[in-house]
Amino acid sequence: MPNLIDTFLDYIRTERDLSAHTARGYGADLLQFGQYLSVLDPLGGFDETLTADELSARELPDDETLRTRVLGVLPADIRHYLAVLRNSHYSKSTVARKLATLRSFYKYLVRVGLLEDSPVSVIRTPKQDRTLPKCLEVEQVERLLAAPDSRTFLGSRDRAILETIYAGGLRISELVGLNIEDLDRETCTARVLGKGKKQRVVPLGRCAVEAIEHHLAMRNLRAEPLTTGPMFVNRSGKRISDRSIRRKIDKYMIEAEIPTHISPHTLRHCFATHMLNNGADLRSVQELLGHENLATTQIYTHLTTRKLQDVYQNAHPLAR
Numbered sequence: 001m002p003n004l005i006d007t008f009l010d011y012i013r014t015e016r017d018l019s020a021h022t023a024r025g026y027g028a029d030l031l032q033f034g035q036y037l038s039v040l041d042p043l044g045g046f047d048e049t050l051t052a053d054e055l056s057a058r059e060l061p062d063d064e065t066l067r068t069r070v071l072g073v074l075p076a077d078i079r080h081y082l083a084v085l086r087n088s089h090y091s092k093s094t095v096a097r098k099l100a101t102l103r104s105f106y107k108y109l110v111r112v113g114l115l116e117d118s119p120v121s122v123i124r125t126p127k128q129d130r131t132l133p134k135c136l137e138v139e140q141v142e143r144l145l146a147a148p149d150s151r152t153f154l155g156s157r158d159r160a161i162l163e164t165i166y167a168g169g170l171r172i173s174e175l176v177g178l179n180i181e182d183l184d185r186e187t188c189t190a191r192v193l194g195k196g197k198k199q200r201v202v203p204l205g206r207c208a209v210e211a212i213e214h215h216l217a218m219r220n221l222r223a224e225p226l227t228t229g230p231m232f233v234n235r236s237g238k239r240i241s242d243r244s245i246r247r248k249i250d251k252y253m254i255e256a257e258i259p260t261h262i263s264p265h266t267l268r269h270c271f272a273t274h275m276l277n278n279g280a281d282l283r284s285v286q287e288l289l290g291h292e293n294l295a296t297t298q299i300y301t302h303l304t305t306r307k308l309q310d311v312y313q314n315a316h317p318l319a320r
């Protein structure tokens with residue numbers, strides 16, 4: 001009988017058509033759970049001092065043992081596993097994600113008839129801390145966008161990347177996946193592939209499109225002109241990676257003298273917040289970001305409310 005974890009990962013890649021990135025995340029979570037099962041006392045005793053670091057040094061049990069233990073897991077075992085994660089200082093969001101992986105895994109085992117009920121069904125997801133996303137001021141974003149030297153090939157590429165992320169509110173995976181043919185120069189829009197492989201068309205604006213066209217013109221001087229293929233490539237001509245983009249943003253943050261550390265996703269937060277600050281309605285921002293649930297977009301209203309409070313405190317004569 002094949003390893004149940006490998007069988008599940010094949011299922012989500014083929015039948016559910018999840019992205020390779022999502023499949024890797026599921027695989028890492030289930031590997032850790034398998035390592036936990038390798039130290040699980042079959043008599044039901046729990047080691048209260050167990051940590052995630054100790055699990056990482058363990059190997060998965062053989063396929064037959066793993067199958068037996070996976071199918072024999074009780075809700076108490078799941079609760080103990082979550083306690084191990086919390087005691088190992090994992091954040092609540094990370095614990096919730098790992099629990100969601102187990103929900104999907106055991107739901108699959110019920111679906112294929114290996115279990116009658118999921119041991120995870122009675123486990124409640126831990127309540128999440130509500131944290132506001134980081135957001136730069138407009139002036140800081142402008143300094144960041146101006147940091148790359150557009151007169152050079154790599155500088156023009158980096159300027160186009162930053163402009164595109166901020167102008168379209170793109171996820172980094174959406175940016176990396178952009179192709180030349182996805183850009184509509186006449187309407188200043190781009191077709192992007194978002195989560196769940198759902199396509200949407202996003203407006204980019206004149207500045208971002210001009211930055212892209214400038215970069216492609218410089219790229220065409222170095223190699224045979226292309227009308228299809230990756231929009232942004234590395235030195236070797238291959239599609240740029242998200243890791244490279246993160247390194248570039250770190251570099252330009254220093255050059256722009258912006259003290260706050262940000263990720264590429266921060267520019268997506270800036271896009272949403274600045275849109276709302278300038279009068280965009282929440283539903284439109286939801287569509288632009290590609291959020292399925294409006295509640296996901298509503299977190300940005302807390303940022304704009306805070307901005308209004310700052311304005312009130314500074315402007316109202318009795319506020320102080």
